[in-house]
Amino acid sequence: MRYWISLIFALIVTSAFSEEKTTLYDFRYWTAPDQTRIVIDKEEDTLFNITNTDKVVVISFDDAEVLSETFSNIFFKDIRIQKVLIKRDKKTIKLIVHINKNFKVRHFTLQPNTKYKSHRLVVDIIDLKSQSAVKASKSVKKSTQITQKIILVDAGHGGEDSGAIGKNKSQEKNVNLAIAKKLVLKINKNSDLKAVLTRSGDYYIPLTKRITIAQKENATMFISIHADSVESATAKGASIYTLSEKGNNSKLAQQLEQSQNLVDQFGGVETVIDNDQFLKNILTDFSRKDRDMQSFNLAKEIISQLEKIGPIHKKIPQKANFVVLKSPAIPSVLVETAFISNPTQEKRLTNSKQQQKIADSIYQGIVNYYRKLE
Numbered sequence: 081m082r083y084w085i086s087l088i089f090a091l092i093v094t095s096a097f098s099e100e101k102t103t104l105y106d107f108r109y110w111t112a113p114d115q116t117r118i119v120i121d122k123e124e125d126t127l128f129n130i131t132n133t134d135k136v137v138v139i140s141f142d143d144a145e146v147l148s149e150t151f152s153n154i155f156f157k158d159i160r161i162q163k164v165l166i167k168r169d170k171k172t173i174k175l176i177v178h179i180n181k182n183f184k185v186r187h188f189t190l191q192p193n194t195k196y197k198s199h200r201l202v203v204d205i206i207d208l209k210s211q212s213a214v215k216a217s218k219s220v221k222k223s224t225q226i227t228q229k230i231i232l233v234d235a236g237h238g239g240e241d242s243g244a245i246g247k248n249k250s251q252e253k254n255v256n257l258a259i260a261k262k263l264v265l266k267i268n269k270n271s272d273l274k275a276v277l278t279r280s281g282d283y284y285i286p287l288t289k290r291i292t293i294a295q296k297e298n299a300t301m302f303i304s305i306h307a308d309s310v311e312s313a314t315a316k317g318a319s320i321y322t323l324s325e326k327g328n329n330s331k332l333a334q335q336l337e338q339s340q341n342l343v344d345q346f347g348g349v350e351t352v353i354d355n356d357q358f359l360k361n362i363l364t365d366f367s368r369k370d371r372d373m374q375s376f377n378l379a380k381e382i383i384s385q386l387e388k389i390g391p392i393h394k395k396i397p398q399k400a401n402f403v404v405l406k407s408p409a410i411p412s413v414l415v416e417t418a419f420i421s422n423p424t425q426e427k428r429l430t431n432s433k434q435q436q437k438i439a440d441s442i443y444q445g446i447v448n449y450y451r452k453l454e
């Protein structure tokens with residue numbers, strides 16, 4: 081086996097020196113509960129072709145070369161990908177992906193952005209749900225919605241989108257997920273409440289899909305967890321944002337809005353599901369004022385808890401026009417837990433005990449908010 085791998089490897093690397101080849105720079109895989117995303121860093125004009133049977137997806141590239149330093153990243157296994165093989169003939173390189181579930185394939189390309197310098201080909205291997213599984217999940221939801229308040233906990237970023245990166249290289253997506261998971265565990269110990277994560281692992285979810293998850297789960301509250309980042313290494317403290325249709329006038333909030341909303345360049349084609357119409361639909365039919373007031377009250381409760389355990393950047397809830405806060409009718413806040421761009425705060429954000437403290441404070445804020453509604 082080893083021999084064959086090195087032989088194939090040698091063939092590919094040597095052929096890399098011939099002329100006019102297009103380069104495949106790197107390969108990444110992201111496993112989500114319902115799909116596996118394959119991302120291939122390529123050149124803008126790399127020619128590719130994707131075909132599939134019921135067990136195999138073949139991604140072929142014309143006249144391509146693979147870099148020796150990223151060659152091993154081609155090979156991957158997870159709950160749906162059994163194995164990946166590489167096959168090469170004179171004209172093409174083929175990635176042969178063996179799948180062990182019923183699936184459909186979707187693909188799109190992405191432009192370079194601030195985090196990824198190459199053009200990217202994204203291939204999603206999406207599970208086909210069996211009818212019985214769909215039925216089962218519907219009936220479970222009906223029984224829970226009567227008795228419990230359902231809180232959607234959204235860990236910001238994920239997968240291709242790392243979010244902000246600390247001076248010591250911590251990635252915001254991981255910090256967000258760790259805090260979100262701790263918050264969910266804490267909430268679920270309270271039998272009056274039920275918490276659901278938008279993502280439970282390291283994969284990307286489009287912003288608008290995070291809202292539709294909240295709708296499907298009949299959520300009564302939406303909390304998005306993030307960490308702040310600015311040029312200056314000394315900025316510190318937590319802030320909480322609530323939705324404002326007009327957006328925020330402060331420069332920091334505007335920058336933040338842009339970076340949060342532009343995150344969707346990681347999701348690609350499907351993400352931009354006619355954004356405006358979609359949002360228009362969900363923004364009508366409910367009392368916006370009431371929701372904004374509730375969000376503001378929730379934000380205040382959470383801030384007053386976070387204040388007990390660490391610095392606060394903005395004592396008053398901030399308004400910004402974030403896509404993830406556009407959940408209809410339910411209080412929705414975006415918590416910037418601390419500044420990951422500040423090394424002291426980065427240390428705190430990556431420490432499990434400190435993450436627990438942050439999660440506990442957010443939890444207490446939620447409980448106090450509901451208590452005042454009674």
Ligand SMILES: [Zn+2]
Pocket residue numbers: 236237243244252306307
């Ligand atoms: Zn963020």
